[in-house]
Amino acid sequence: MKKRVLQVGMAQFAVGQGEDVLKTLGLGSCVGICLYDPAMHLGGLVHIMLPEMSQYQDKSTEAKYADTGVRLLVREMQRIGANPSRLRAKLAGGAQMFTFSGQSEIMRIGERNVAASHKALQELQIPVVAEHTGGNYGRTIEFYCNGGALEVRTIGHGTFTI
Amino acid sequence: MFSTLQIDVLKEISNIGCGNAATALSRMLDKRIDMEIPSVNVLPLAQAPDLLGGAEKLVTGVFFQALDGMPCSILWLLEQESVGRLLSLLFGMDVHSEPPYSPLEQSALMEVGNILSSSYLGALSSFTGLNFQLSVPALASDMAGAILDVALMQLGSYSNYVLVIKNSLREGDKSVEASFLLIPDLELIQKIFSALGVAE
Numbered sequence: 579m580k581k582r583v584l585q586v587g588m589a590q591f592a593v594g595q596g597e598d599v600l601k602t603l604g605l606g607s608c609v610g611i612c613l614y615d616p617a618m619h620l621g622g623l624v625h626i627m628l629p630e631m632s633q634y635q636d637k638s639t640e641a642k643y644a645d646t647g648v649r650l651l652v653r654e655m656q657r658i659g660a661n662p663s664r665l666r667a668k669l670a671g672g673a674q675m676f677t678f679s680g681q682s683e684i685m686r687i688g689e690r691n692v693a694a695s696h697k698a699l700q701e702l703q704i705p706v707v708a709e710h711t712g713g714n715y716g717r718t719i720e721f722y723c724n725g726g727a728l729e730v731r732t733i734g735h736g737t738f739t740i
Numbered sequence: 741m742f743s744t745l746q747i748d749v750l751k752e753i754s755n756i757g758c759g760n761a762a763t764a765l766s767r768m769l770d771k772r773i774d775m776e777i778p779s780v781n782v783l784p785l786a787q788a789p790d791l792l793g794g795a796e797k798l799v800t801g802v803f804f805q806a807l808d809g810m811p812c813s814i815l816w817l818l819e820q821e822s823v824g825r826l827l828s829l830l831f832g833m834d835v836h837s838e839p840p841y842s843p844l845e846q847s848a849l850m851e852v853g854n855i856l857s858s859s860y861l862g863a864l865s866s867f868t869g870l871n872f873q874l875s876v877p878a879l880a881s882d883m884a885g886a887i888l889d890v891a892l893m894q895l896g897s898y899s900n901y902v903l904v905i906k907n908s909l910r911e912g913d914k915s916v917e918a919s920f921l922l923i924p925d926l927e928l929i930q931k932i933f934s935a936l937g938v939a940e
Contacts, residue, residue: 588892604795604885627889675890676803676878687890716886718796733798733882734839 584623586610589642591624593654594723605671605717607688609644609695612668612719613651613704614726615660621723622651622660628687629694644694652702667699668728668740669709670719677714688712708740742782746938751780753867754905754920757860762909764855769830771911778907778920788888788902792817792919795885800839802853803890804874812928814861814874815891815921816853817884826852826909826916839881850877856920860905868935891923903929 581597588608592600600623602610607627614621624647628634631643640646652662672692692711699706710717710730720729730738742750755777762775781791789795800823806812818826820838827835830848837845854877861872880887892902905920933939 588889604789604883604889606882606886606889608889627892673886675880675882675887676801678805678875678878714880716883716889718883718885 586623586625588625589627589639591622591641591647591651591654593620593622593651593658595620595658596724598723600721600723601719603718605719606673606675607671607691609669609671609688609691609711610717610719610721611644611648611651611695611699612670612721612726612728613648613655613660613665614668614721614723615655615664616666616726617661617664618659619724620655620658620660621721621726622655623719623721624648624651626691626695629690644691645698648695648698648702648704652704662702662704665702665704666726667704667706668721668726669695669706669711670717670728670730670740672711673713673715673717675714675716710738710740743938746933747780747782749933749936749938750903751778753863754778754780754860754907757863758856758905758907760863761856761859764859765852765909768855769911771829774910776908776910778905781904781906783902783904788892788904788921789885791904791906792884792888793819795883795888797884798839798881799884799887800841800849800879800881801887802850802877802879803887804853804857804877807873807875812872813891813923814857815888815923816856817887817919817921818849819917822916822918823849823881825914829909829911829914829916841879841881846879850879853877853879856918860920860922864932868932870931870935888921891921 583599584592586602626644626647631646640650672688718731762773766773802816804814903922909916
């Protein structure tokens, strides 16, 4: 199969197979939730912006929220042959880009996005095997469907493969 | 999303706001500062990073949150070259800094952001009678996508559009390009349009 690089924008998701690479540029407080089924060489990435759909007015985009985004991705991967009990998760993002004195809820959104992602994955009993979250810097990520390696690039904070 | 008339009105207010800002900066620096007529764009959220040269481009953002429940925030964005030119202008000497900027440089950038956003919101207030109050500024230099996240995320909970005002400041042959993102929720933008008599 020919290698594809699928770019995943805000509140979007993608599923790839074999040599496909799923990519998201410049994650700040958003979280990139990556799932893979090692046996099927299937990978999925959802770029969530907010923790839980129930707390917001816009119910039109499942991929925008951690809870509905995880469920959407699992469903889509299952549809093309992934086994939910084999799925593993990796997370990146959830930074706090700006610091104000007297932190308001809205500024701690990165932290809340990461917590909500963990919660949603735990509910589906999907283990989080690696994560690169928090801090105060942006991340570009590339997720390799074959093997499930997640490459994290930053400006001035190094490059990591988790 | 918005009519041509509505965009024209926003453009005119931006123009006045930017004019006020140029005057304030001129006074502060005791130099003549010119400002070009800004361009105003209404963009879908997902396209906002493209306007800044892509999600991975290194930019500096000064971010303000509205206080007192006014659902609006402001993000002022500068490309790296413009940060250098602006700092040179402010300090009266050639500055070739790279992030992380020194505390003095950061505070100078935030102060200019402060002047620009209060001038702009001042113009908006006097036209609409609505009262805007902003938080103190916060600054970050990083990937455009990551910086926009914070602002767009607030917007993302309401709508999928952002108002981008591009302007440029000039002193002699030094020109500083910056983008100014006004991020109101839908209800507020409707309020602004009704106050201005251009509601749908």
